Amino acid sequence: GLSEYCKSRGFDGVDIDWERPGYSAGGPAATNVFLRVLYDTLQSWNPKGVITAATWPYWANEWNADTLNAYVDQVNPMWYNFDIQAGSRGYTYHTSPLYDNGCTGANASYWNIHNFVRQYTNAGVLKSKIGMGLAGEAGYEDGAAAALCAGPAVAANWRGSVGAIYTRMANNPGAYHWDEVAKSSYLAYTDAGGSHFVTWDDTLAMYWKTKYAI
Numbered sequence: 762g763l764s765e766y767c768k769s770r771g772f773d774g775v776d777i778d779w780e781r782p783g784y785s786a787g788g789p790a791a792t793n794v795f796l797r798v799l800y801d802t803l804q805s806w807n808p809k810g811v812i813t814a815a816t817w818p819y820w821a822n823e824w825n826a827d828t829l830n831a832y833v834d835q836v837n838p839m840w841y842n843f844d845i846q847a848g849s850r851g852y853t854y855h856t857s858p859l860y861d862n863g864c865t866g867a868n869a870s871y872w873n874i875h876n877f878v879r880q881y882t883n884a885g886v887l888k889s890k891i892g893m894g895l896a897g898e899a900g901y902e903d904g905a906a907a908a909l910c911a912g913p914a915v916a917a918n919w920r921g922s923v924g925a926i927y928t929r930m931a932n933n934p935g936a937y938h939w940d941e942v943a944k945s946s947y948l949a950y951t952d953a954g955g956s957h958f959v960t961w962d963d964t965l966a967m968y969w970k971t972k973y974a975i
Contacts, residue, residue, distance in 0.1 A: 763799070764799075764802045764803065764806075764810075767810070768806065773808075773810065773811050774803060774810040774811030774812055774834070775799060775803065775810065775811075775812055775813075776812075776813045776814070777796070777799075777812065777813070777815070777833075778814075778815045779814065779816075780815055780817055780839070781817050781821060782821075782823040782824060783821065783823035788823070789823045789824065789825065792824070792828075793825055793828045796812070796814075796828055796829075796833065797828070797832055799812060800812060800831075800832035811834045812832060812833050812834050813833065813835045813836075813837060814829070814833050814836050814837065815837050815838075815839055815894055816837065816838050816839070816894075817838065818838050818839050818840050818841075818843075820877070820880035820883075820884045820886075822884075826884050826885030826886045827885065829886055829890060830885070830886065830887050830890060833890065834890070835891075835892045836886060836890050836891055836892065837892040837893070837894035838877060838891070838892075838894050839894045840857055840874045840877060840893055840895060841856050841857045841894070841895055841896035842857075842896065842900070842920075843855060843856055843857060843872040843873075844856045844900045844902070844914075844960045846868070846872055847864075847867035847868070847872065848902065848914040848915060850866060850868065850914075851866070851912045851913060851914055852864065852866040852867040852910055852911065852912055852914050853867075853905050853908065853910060853949075853958040853960075854867035854869065854872070854909070854910060854914075854960070855909075855940065855943055855945040855947060855960050856896065856899075856900050856945075856960040856961060856962070857874065857945065857962055857966070857970075858872070858873045858874065858940070858944070858945045859874050859875060859943060859944040859966075859969055859970060859973060860873050860875050860942060860943050860944060861873045861876065861943070862909075862910070862940055862942040862943035862945075863942065864910035866910060867910055869910075869943070873943065874893070874970070874973075875973075878891065892974075893970055893974060895962060895970070896962075898920050898921060898922065898923065898961070899920065899921060899922070899923045899925070899926055899959055899960065899961035900959065900960045900961065901919050901920070901921060901925075901957075901959050902957065902959065902960075903915065903954070903955065903957050904955055904956065904957075905956065905957065906949075906956060907949045907956040907958060908949050908958070909938065909940065909947060909949060909958075914958070923961050926959060926961060929948060929950075929957070929959065930948065932952070933948075933950045935950065936948040936949065936950035944965075944966060944969040944970070945960070945962070945966050946960075946961065946963040946965060946966050947959060947961075
């Protein structure tokens with residue numbers, strides 16, 4: 762079974778990528794039962810096994826806060842790709858802003874990590890259980906407005922490695938920008954190929970997320 766598979770490969774536990782229990786067979790009730798059974802099984806490991814869970818960025822009532830607190834060691838909401846939500850509304854935006862930067866067109870007051878932390882804690886999830894699920898990729902919007910919180914946007918134009926960002930920065934001085942309010946980095950520039958917007962978490966953005974968490 763799952764337990765023996767993980768143990769045989771030297772894993773220290775199991776990560777559950779269920780995200781939205783309401784969209785799966787059996788719904789939230791099945792998720793709660795599964796977590797309880799998995800918890801009891803991993804308790805028999807020596808040392809005891811760890812359970813982590815990837816969940817939707819905003820609080821979904823399909824999850825049960827008491828169940829997460831009791832059986833999951835760390836809950837990792839997927840706090841990234843917010844630019845896709847904004848792009849569907851016609852605005853360029855950050856992939857993982859820490860705070861609301863006032864971009865009403867992108868619904869920034871909703872799509873920010875601080876807001877979602879409050880949603881989880883208000884629902885009863887313990888702060889000690891909440892981690893930050895972050896992405897190590899960038900959102901490239903080639904053909905979008907060369908400005909933050911502007912249109913047109915190209916929702917999910919393509920996502921890729923952050924390595925290409927530094928080549929673009931070298932070729933386009935002044936492309937890099939820092940949003941002090943949202944604590945997020947981005948590129949916005951125009952070249953012979955048109956206008957571009959790129960969103961990702963650089964080391965400074967990661968610093969502020971780490972500082973927020975601790």
